[in-house]
Amino acid sequence: MKQRLNLNLVISMSCYSSLYKPSLFHTTTNADIKAYLVGKLQTCKDLTSATLTHSKAIISGLSYDTFTTNHLINCYLRLLRIDHAHKLFDQMSQRNVVSWTSLMAGYVSHGQPIVALRLFHQMQASLVLPNEFTFATLINACSILANIDIGRRFHALIEIMGFGCNLVVCSSLIDMYGKCNLVDEARLIFDSMCIRNVVSWTSMITTYAQNAIGHYALQLFREFNHLRLDKPNHFMLCSVISACASLGKLGSGKITHGVVIRRGHDANDVIATTLVDMYAKCGCVHYSTKVFRRIQNPSVIPYTSMIVGAAKYGLGTLSLQLFEEMVDRRIKPNDVTFVGALHACSHSGLVDKGLEILDSMNVKYGVMPDAKHYTCIADMLGRVGRIEEAYQLAKSVQVERDGYALLWGTLLSASRLHGRVDIAVEASKRLIESNQQVAGAYVTLSNTYALAGDWENAHNLRSEMKRTGIQKEPGSSWIEIKESTYLFHAGDISNCNQRSEMLSLLRELEERMKEKGYVGGTTGVVFLDVEEEAKVEIMSLHSEKLALAFGLINTPKGVTIRIMKNLRMCRDCHETFKLISDIVERDFIVRDVNRFHHFNNGLCTCGDFW
């Protein structure tokens, strides 16, 4: 009969048996027992056999033995019993660097990096010296916390203690600097290394990919392949695909997909999820669906990736179908899934459905709506002109600092779009007072005044910006046609070689939009030239959707037109996509700049004109 051992009893026994002198048991047979027990502990798959081995260790008088106890600690950590591991650790009479590092690593991998840092503090008092393993663990903790202040202090300590040349320590340092958006410092570490392996290359590639410099990521990947040091593994391929996604490089993405298949990683769920995301961001939701359907049992992340991809592309119905499908398959949606589902409602005009989902979040799925969900709802209401409701919602919810700017920034854009100067004024005030998105607030408020015909206030705001030196970074977008990339900066066409080509494309687009039944509405789009502040031009576009889909460029005449900006937020963006594809007779894609992986969870908002 199998009997479950009482673990607490075993641990108490372990304490009690330490009263005996371990030297009594030090015989050759004891060494054999020790080897046997350690072997057991390393392969142990369940708590029952772990406790059994633990009790055997106690009976054999090994509870005093640091080496055996370290194995026990690691066994409990592997079985996710950090409490037992810590208890054992507390009872040890002789802790060595492995004991300390094991426990710290346990806390880091179980999502408690702060506890690991606290343990290091205690370790310093204990006179046990940290080694390269300890530092790799600690840097990992800083990386998760994105705490560069503590990270730098560890880095200094690493150099002082002479671990600055260790391969693993360096890889973790690259990762930490990367996660803190300090790309140059990550590169300094990478360049200083005398030996590199796949992991260090991957860390550097990932740093580029996650910091919106996908081109460098791809360049480094090419370099890695050229050097033929090693074959890329699934970690590296993941980062490379993710870089292609952020660049919208469909061609490179497809090539990397080919590498994935050739190297036999196509059954890897993480890779598949990255591919789903990449194809969606490159405007090929059809391919996303194909890759997604090959995943055997998609978890919440692949589902969410697919839901978000479809939502952004304007396929709201598909997105919501997938949402229902995952709920039917009893896969629990999380906060990100709801961002996707609400995005779908917002971009497909399914307002009632969106409100219904918001209400169901906590009640049915136990996910508390937060700022990002309220922002989706405010965006959704704003798009259909229910600006007053959006305003009341924004006023009624409590959100944290970052979410606050997101929410009121969305409200500001929505009120500009619908000419609600009163709300725009309040939203800008809130943003400026909280010292967030200040330049954007000034510009959008100024544009709102201009749209309402209040040129005086519009002009005054511009003057004040100039006087106080507040500057808005111009937005940019780029399109890729075959091998060439065309970059546009907001309010600047000077670097555009295809100026006349672009203009004729625009004119043709307008014609096509008219043919499609877009009546030239009264949607006036107001543009202020930042360089020549007095110049105000109003341009009426045939469709608000067209206006949203286009990024800003300045024509030689000073008229500002939006070209391909925020394509993904346009309700009919796939329609627009098709139209433009028809005209240029090629596939192309558009990406936004400034997409930071770790610290920018900014949502696309309606009328996010910059």
Next chain:
DNA sequence: CTAGGGTTAG
């Protein structure tokens, strides 16, 4: 001969 580094959705 116990402990350490790199990947996915917003």
